[in-house]
Amino acid sequence: MKKRTYRIIGGIIIKQQIEVRTLPIRENRIGSTIVYGGKASQMINETRKKCLKHADRTFNQGSACEEMLATCTLLTVRDTVSIFHSPVGCSTSTNGLNIFNRFGQLLRERPASNARWISTNLTEEDTVFGGEAKLKTAIIESDKRYSPEAIFILTSCVSGIIGDDIEAIANSVQPRVKASIVPIRCEGFRTKVWATAYDDAFYGVLKYLIHEAGPKQDDLVNIISPITIGRSDEIEIEKLLTKLGLKANIIPAFATVDQLKASAQAAASASICPTYSEYYAKTLKDKYGIPYIQDVMPIGISNTDRWLRQLGAIFGKGEQVEQVIAREHTTVLPKIEKLKNKLKGKRVYISGGQSRAAFIPSLLDELGLKLVGITTYHHDYQSQEGFGDAVKRFGDFTINVANMQPFEQANILNKEKVDIYLGNENAVWALKQGIPTSTIFNYLFLYIGYNGALAFGNKILKAISNPGFSRNLSANTSLPYRNSWYDQNAFAYIRGE
Amino acid sequence: MSGIIEMPRYSCALAGSQYTVHAIEHAIPILHSGPGCAFTNFFGQNFASGLQGSGYAGGLSVPSTNLYEKQIVFGGEEKLREQIKNTIDIINGDLYVVLSGCSAGLIGDDIAAVVREFKGDPAVIHVETSGFKGNSYSGYEYVIEALVKQYLKPGKKIKGLVNILGVVPYQDVFWNGNLQEIKRVLERLGLRVNTLFGDGQGIEAWKRAPCAELNIVLSPWAGQKAAKLLEDSFNIPYLIFPGLPIGVAQTNRLLEEVGTRLKIDKKKIDKVISSEQKNVYYYFNRVADAITQFDMQLTFAQISDSNYAIGMTKFLVEELGYIPVVNIITDNTPPESQGFVVDELKTIYINTGIDPSVYFETDSGRIWNIIKDNSAQLLLGSSLDKDIAGKMHSFHLGVSFPITNRVVLDRGYAGYRGAITLVEDIMGSVVSGL
Structure with a gap:
């Protein structure tokens, strides 16, 4: 009993300690949820009326945490070291992310080299006596070994629960190192919505890296871009901006610390993944008066039109934008028409993060495809309009809000006739169900802008044209679910909290 | 080394446990841990092992309480109670293994008590x-340890049945291929082989494990606790073979030692050995031209766990005539086993007069500092070592965890066939740049 009381008091203290040092989590700040199953129209209504129930699952599959997504956000910033204040395992997501990192550098015509990270390797003993001394050592070693521009400290479940004071450590060590130390609170247990990690990472960047804005650059546009945006996507964006006489500052993925600092000097911020930039773009406006476009992802023809028009409005370049749009349409639309004939009526399921899930549907319509359902990793006000537009275009459809949870997806796909599955993290399970798949992001291919729309359509066509592997794989493997699971409602394990 | x-070149206890369970067919881990452990372990242990994927219920499909x-x-x-019940309802498994992570450990949940509520069939252990x-x-x-203490039951000895221990799934990137080759060569002696992990190794293999006549530990330290426990619990003696047997000499020695312990007819062993040896040299005869043409008697530096440090170095030095420059062992070898590892590597000196210098080091920065002072033509290590290999103008081959620049499915370096594959891969790393 004593232990339990201690645990509760301890837990509350931890919660308070963490909350005064960073932002509110997205659940609290903007009402994001990771649990929903049903019809899109109903979810949109409930969200609008702010009566979306706080639900939970009584069966869960594994997921990602805030620490991992904070890592995704900052690991590829050049000339930095990421310190995982955690047991040895937490840092290993980098083994996978380092693939993105190396590929990303090659595509940016730089030699591939490892990202840099250090684990404080918290052991059982450290959980009793604290890990602060090791964190100090890790900071000093990072500086000694690499003299980086910045050192990011990423917290974990363990460092959070044992209550290590990372900000105090950062402050005390800062005078001894050249690098700027950026503590980031990203304990894995803190939030159900891993997108909170983007906020906390950018909070750290704004608080510890950008000390003053510096001179304004009139033609500079922040393109706030996660590592899932490929180099070919960036090139497409840069081309469009150049046509408007604007310059892209693509941050933070693969950027330099100086580029991060320059984000405070930009004339505007433009998101290519609204979920990702939600906090950063708005805070740059609040702190430095930088206007932003934040409510559309430039994927598909009409979304890209809208994105460009909003940008044009900020810079007073409306006419120029209309000319660019007209020229792009003349080149791309005839090709889209041809593709449309081949793709017409094919049934599509999408699974992905909030922005892709909400903004790809209009592109599907432009390609003549038919949407049958969506899994989105989380939902809040930002995906309302996209899903609403999708309902108008396709009629009502099944929506699954899930932090992965492939068992629900398997159940849905077993009931729907789907010709092509679009997604990444959960695509392998669809493939094993015999459905051809194609990615919705990938560093090797183009997705964004007008040419992205075309490339996306061609990629879908390629996947549909030879479903050999999915057919053979599904005949020779099985998913781990009992047959009885497929007889149930896909959302049978969701309950109101 | 707790600094x-x-x-790092390994993951945490949870990741190791999770992917050990995944390596048993239709055994289902239930993570009682933070929400991100599943994805981190997928990237960090599973995919980082030669891009091996999630298989039956791995990756992001693993049941997890997400604390x-x-x-x-x-x-x-x-x-946890609700999660176990619903996992059994939804996921088709033969055995459910609750794995408690850091946060569960720190908040002091009584996991044993919860698991005890799930008695009977299917079995749930923790x-x-x-x-x-x-x-x-x-x-x-x-x-x-959990399988032995909570799941396995004693049974009648099965003649000729052996279990293989010490090859840690996914942490040994080539675990599948290695185990298959060990099984193949031992089966040629007429033995029945439980590799316990991999294709076809489910709970039936584990239920038979207590009936084995011998446990074979292919490591100077890993798997030895398990072997001792199996000896204490089921009276199974064990044989420690120091490291992964690679090549003719070491695999011959393995067959001879196992043969002696199980009293297998010497003639039978000799016959197997001679036919395998002939087969290996059929191929080595054909690679000799490339070796002479390109002068491929390479100097090499090796960064790997102690299994590969011993097995691969012995093969390369004693059979291929390579020159070892430095041998860095990265598996956090327990201090009490380090002497044994060093002694095994000393046999190379005794046999050849060539002495590879040995370091025990887990920190990549310090590992690369050692490499900078020990230039070699070939660097055998993880994919993390590709950059330092480039700087040192060394050829690079990924043989140790993590490997993300090769796809590894059933490829293995153990045994006779593994040696042929290793020669192909090393020479391939040299000529592929042409």
Whole structure:
């Protein structure tokens, strides 16, 4: 009993300690949820009326945490070291992310080299006596070994629960190192919505890296871009901006610390993944008066039109934008028409993060495809309009809000006739169900802008044209679910909290 | 070594446990841990092992309680109870293994008590494997310990049945291929081989494990706790073979030692040995031209766990005539086993007069400093070592964890066939740049 009381008091203290040092989590700040199953129209209504129930699952599959997504956000910033204040395992997501990192550098015509990270390797003993001394050592070693521009400290479940004071450590060590130390609170247990990690990472960047804005650059546009945006996507964006006489500052993925600092000097911020930039773009406006476009992802023809028009409005370049749009349409639309004939009526399921899930549907319509359902990793006000537009275009459809949870997806796909599955993290399970798949992001291919729309359509066509592997794989493997699971409602394990 | 680690070459106890369980067919881990452990372990242990994928119920499909703030404050036992019940309802498995991670360990959930409520068929067992309690190798030992103490039952001895221990799934990137080759060569002696992990190795193999006549530990330290426990619990003697047997000499020695222990007819062993040896040299005869043409008697530096440090170095020096420059061992070898590892490597000196210098080091920054002072033509290591190999103008081949620049499915370096594959891969790393 004593232990339990201690645990509760301890837990509350931890919660308070963490909350005064960073932002509110997205659940609290903007009402994001990771649990929903049903019809899109109903979810949109409930969200609008702010009566979306706080639900939970009584069966869960594994997921990602805030620490991992904070890592995704900052690991590829050049000339930095990421310190995982955690047991040895937490840092290993980098083994996978380092693939993105190396590929990303090659595509940016730089030699591939490892990202840099250090684990404080918290052991059982450290959980009793604290890990602060090791964190100090890790900071000093990072500086000694690499003299980086910045050192990011990423917290974990363990460092959070044992209550290590990372900000105090950062402050005390800062005078001894050249690098700027950026503590980031990203304990894995803190939030159900891993997108909170983007906020906390950018909070750290704004608080510890950008000390003053510096001179304004009139033609500079922040393109706030996660590592899932490929180099070919960036090139497409840069081309469009150049046509408007604007310059892209693509941050933070693969950027330099100086580029991060320059984000405070930009004339505007433009998101290519609204979920990702939600906090950063708005805070740059609040702190430095930088206007932003934040409510559309430039994927598909009409979304890209809208994105460009909003940008044009900020810079007073409306006419120029209309000319660019007209020229792009003349080149791309005839090709889209041809593709449309081949793709017409094919049934599509999408699974992905909030922005892709909400903004790809209009592109599907432009390609003549038919949407049958969506899994989105989380939902809040930002995906309302996209899903609403999708309902108008396709009629009502099944929506699954899930932090992965492939068992629900398997159940849905077993009931729907789907010709092509679009997604990444959960695509392998669809493939094993015999459905051809194609990615919705990938560093090797183009997705964004007008040419992205075309490339996306061609990629879908390629996947549909030879479903050999999915057919053979599904005949020779099985998913781990009992047959009885497929007889149930896909959302049978969701309950109101 | 419990200090900080730059770019670690293993994961935590939870990751090791999880992927050890995944390596048993239709055994289902249930993570009682933070929400991100599943994805991190997928990237960090599974995919980082030669891009091996999630298989039956791995990756992001693994059942997990995903402990958030509410459970951290109020406890996670209720959540776990519900999760176990619903996992059994939804996921088709033969055995369910609850694995408790860091947060569950720190908040003090009584996991054993919850698991005890699930008696009978299918079996549910649990492993206390908080990440901070060790590394991937510890995770492997914890799972076997739990199986022995909570699941396995004694049975009548089966003549000629042996179990293989010491090859840690996914942490040994080539575990599948290695185990298959060990099985193949031992079966040629007429033995029945439980590799316990991999294709076709499910709970039936594990239920038979207590009936084995001998446990073969292919490591100077990993798997030895498990072997001792199996000896104490089921009276199975064990044989420690120091390292992964690679090539003719070591595999011959393995067959001879196993043969002696199990009293297999010497003539039968000799016959197998001679036919395997002939086969290996059929191929080596054909690579000799390339070796002479390109003068491929290479100097090499090796960064790997102690299994490969011993097995691969012995093969390359004693059979291929390569010159070792430095041997860095990265598996956090327990201090009490380091002497044994060093002694094994000394036999190379005794046999050849060539002495590879040995370091025990887990920190990549310090590992690369050693490499900078020890230039070699070939660097055998993980994919993390590709950059330093480039700087040192060395050829690079990924042989140790993590490997993300090669796809590894059933490829193995153990045994006779593994040696042929290794020669192909090493020489391939040289000529592929042409």
